[in-house]
Amino acid sequence: MTRPLIANIARIIWFNCRIVVAFICGSKHCSSDKIAPVSSMKPVVVNPNISFTQLVEELETVKNPDALETVINQLLVKIQRKRRHLSPNNQEQLEAIAGMPLLNMVSHLKQSTPQQVKEWWEQRKALAPLAAGIAQILDLRDGGTVPILVSRHADELVAIERGYGNAERPEDYLDSFRAFLLENMNKIPALMIVTQRPRELTRAQLKELRIGLYTAGYTEMNLKTAWREVTNEDIAASIIGFIRQATLGDALIPYAERVDRAMNKILGSQSWTSPQRKWLERISKQMKAETIVDREALDKGEFKTQGGGFERLNKTFAGQLEVILKELYLKCSL
Incomplete structure (x- = not known):
């Protein structure tokens, strides 16, 4: 039995694939030797290297409806791909700015008209003057700026510690959080509402509060970790719960x-x-x-x-x- 050459097999597979593509696209150009290109379909993300920042800038400037829809589709696909590689801190900051979980944000934007998507990004940009915008966070990477350190000494584990910004210990982090709240009680309106009139707190005010706290170095995740290391209690409390505990002494309850x-x-x-x-x-x-x-x-x-x-x-x-x-x-x- 004679085995067909690999080149012949590859040619048959190639030819059959072109026939299928031609059938799907309605083309009759199926000559085995001189077959014309039959598909002009393009992937949603034409340029996978385009940055989120550039896409958002185009979102604000593009006027043509078809071009705007292309920009939005690229943006949504890139967000879904990036979502799996976000650090917990970056995801928490993104969701604080967006005001919703990342999955909900993608679903919300998919269901919106191009004009509504533009308005949504403009609102987020206006909402977070003190924090990096969503696009800038999604673009974060070391980009070669982190040096590669080379050492010929044997590795040795000295200690395992968690950083808390300017605070070295979890106790210091919780104390500085309490001090920050007391110092800014009259400067951040949402803090006064959380502590005195909690039923009046709106979603927009909660977003602004989370962004302000993040900018100052205080996140829900770090507060939970610091509380667990100090008290040995793993409590899934909200940022509001941590604020009321720090300022009013309320019990911290999930x-x-x-x-x-x-x-x-x-x-x-x-x-x-x-x-x-x-x-x-x-x-x-x-x-x-x-x-x-x-x-x-x-x-x-x-x-x-x-x-x-x-x-x-x-x-x-x-x-x-x-x-x-x-x-x-x-x-x-x-």
Whole structure:
């Protein structure tokens, strides 16, 4: 039995592939020798090396609708690829600026019109004057600026320590956090609201507060780690919980537990219809993910698509939905 040459096999495979492509694209140019290019399809990301910063700049300047849609598609694909390689700190900062988990951000932008996407990026840019923008964070890499240190000495493990910015010990980090809050209580309006009128805190104010704290060197993740190393208690508290503990001495309780406890009080306060209970449970789930669920949040996602948004949901609750949300959030803060 004679074996066909590898070159012949490769040629047959190549020819068959071109026939398939030609069939898909509706082309009749399938000559085995002089076959014309039959596909002009391009990948979504034409230039994989283009930076996020450049794409965002084009998002602000491009006027042609088709070109704008191409820029947005490239941006979304790059975000999805980059998401898997983000450090926890960078992801936390991104989500603080975006005001939502990264997956939700991509989904939100996909469902938006090109004009809405442009407006969304402009709002984020205006929201974070003290912090790096989303595009700049996504572009972060050492870029060869970190020197390669070469040593001919044998490696030796001396100690394992965690850094806390300017603080060397977790105790110092928590103390400096408390000092920062007290010094800026009258300078950052959201701090006053968190400590005195928590039910009035809005999602926008929470975003600004997180960005301001990040800029000053305080993140939810580092606070959790410092608290665990000082107290041996691993508590998944929210940034609001850490602020109230540091300034008011409130007990530090996991935020999900606070939400469950508050929701149980709400559900036990009166008789609710089945649709009302269903939406209260969904609101509870959303609060655990995003801390605050307000009127703006109820006009998005499943609350909009399945519940009709705030106005329709408010009718389900006899016009008392906003009151219920404020009461729920107040109970979460106590």
